[in-house]
Amino acid sequence: MRMKPAVGKKSKINSPSEGRNSRGSSGHQEVDLVPIMNLFVTIIPMLLSMVVMVTIAYISLDLTNPNSSGGGVSSSESKKEKKEQKITKLELSINVENDQEFFQFNKNGKPDPAYVAIKTDNLSRLSEVLNEYRKIMMEDKYGDSVFTEDDDRSLPIIIIPKDYVKFGTFVKTMDLCKKMKFTDIMLGEI
Amino acid sequence: MSPVARKVNKTVPMSITSLIDILTILLLFIMINVSADPDMVPEGVELEEALFVEHVADNSRIISLNVSYTGRDTGFITYQMENSSEVITIASLSELNNTTQQIIGAKSVALDATLHEILGDNLGAIPVVVKIKAHKNTAFKYINTLKSMLVSIWNDDKSLVRSKVGSKDFKLYFATEFAENESQDYYRLLSSYGLTPDVAGGK
Numbered sequence: 001m002r003m004k005p006a007v008g009k010k011s012k013i014n015s016p017s018e019g020r021n022s023r024g025s026s027g028h029q030e031v032d033l034v035p036i037m038n039l040f041v042t043i044i045p046m047l048l049s050m051v052v053m054v055t056i057a058y059i060s061l062d063l064t065n066p067n068s069s070g071g072g073v074s075s076s077e078s079k080k081e082k083k084e085q086k087i088t089k090l091e092l093s094i095n096v097e098n099d100q101e102f103f104q105f106n107k108n109g110k111p112d113p114a115y116v117a118i119k120t121d122n123l124s125r126l127s128e129v130l131n132e133y134r135k136i137m138m139e140d141k142y143g144d145s146v147f148t149e150d151d152d153r154s155l156p157i158i159i160i161p162k163d164y165v166k167f168g169t170f171v172k173t174m175d176l177c178k179k180m181k182f183t184d185i186m187l188g189e190i
Numbered sequence: 191m192s193p194v195a196r197k198v199n200k201t202v203p204m205s206i207t208s209l210i211d212i213l214t215i216l217l218l219f220i221m222i223n224v225s226a227d228p229d230m231v232p233e234g235v236e237l238e239e240a241l242f243v244e245h246v247a248d249n250s251r252i253i254s255l256n257v258s259y260t261g262r263d264t265g266f267i268t269y270q271m272e273n274s275s276e277v278i279t280i281a282s283l284s285e286l287n288n289t290t291q292q293i294i295g296a297k298s299v300a301l302d303a304t305l306h307e308i309l310g311d312n313l314g315a316i317p318v319v320v321k322i323k324a325h326k327n328t329a330f331k332y333i334n335t336l337k338s339m340l341v342s343i344w345n346d347d348k349s350l351v352r353s354k355v356g357s358k359d360f361k362l363y364f365a366t367e368f369a370e371n372e373s374q375d376y377y378r379l380l381s382s383y384g385l386t387p388d389v390a391g392g393k
Contacts, residue, residue: 125384
């Protein structure tokens with residue numbers, strides 16, 4: 001077993017080169033970094049294993065009763081516009097049949113035959129349909145359908161997920177709706 | 191003629207000073223990041239990816255509820271105490287599955303008591319935000335039940351649950367895994383939505 005040279009005592013020199021390289025006992029003694037290195041080597045992998053490399057974001061939901069709000073349009077307004085083809089209430093239901101999830105749109109309380117059974121894995125089709133509704137609803141509500149990047153105008157939509165819809169599908173639907181300016185999202189019940 | 195050089199077996203000690211400097215900085219960086227972020231994803235909870243971000247008001251009182259899902263209608267709704275590793279189980283998903291209104295009412299009362307304990311005397315003074323960190327494969331009916339339980343606690347006028355929380359207003363936030371702008375995930379998700387960066391911006 002090799003012994004470390006003790007401070008103050010004359011160390012034994014085995015070779016000429018060792019003698020040249022060794023400092024005198026009065027010179028500074030190098031700190032033994034081996035334990036610190038051992039500690040680092042243990043701590044760093046442990047901390048790295050604890051770090052979660054995920055940035056969390058949040059999507060909020062308005063818990064207002066959709067029946068009372070009527071899709072953001074007052075009842076007197078909706079009566080006046082009843083004869084016209086305006087969309088006063090847009091519902092997006094997420095259904096499940098035979099483990100297959102799909103979207104269904106309801107326009108003013110009635111199923112829209114133009115857009116039926118859009119599969120949930122076909123989100124690009126959903127964005128196309130939402131874009132169509134967006135144009136109509138923006139025209140109705142604000143008088144123009146042109147968007148700018150920092151547009152803070154919002155449109156209402158009610159999302160109605162069935163019991164066995166995956167939560168992830170619901171989140172993705174909300175995310176896409178918000179991206180398409182349907183930021184006034186309400187949760188509907190079946 | 192040059193003199194013959196004497197072969198010297200000289201070992202140069204490796205300088206590890208810079209290595210230690212790097213390790214020290216790395217250690218400090220990791221420790222700061224680990225300790226300063228209380229908003230962590232619970233183990234076993236896989237979040238859905240999203241592009242949209244909504245910021246939670248700074249002055250709000252935040253309650254984080256976790257929904258783990260282990261498949262076939264099994265999992266737990268839990269709350270992790272702040273600055274502690276203590277986890278309070280609010281309900282198991284199997285308990286909420288096909289149960290009567292009475293059992294859900296009893297669970298709501300228990301949740302009410304837990305929230306009352308957490309919120310303390312701050313009720314009504316500051317807005318309350320409920321963050322739900324749920325596994326992406328959770329059946330939506332459990333999220334709906336949890337939402338109904340929370341609503342019954344907050345709007346105690348309309349429910350059979352006699353609320354201790356007694357607040358009238360709270361906001362519900364769903365946690366997602368954020369695909370950072372310009373990242374590979376961002377473009378992949380954008381492409382799956384059938385959007386281009388311009389369209390995503392609203393043009």
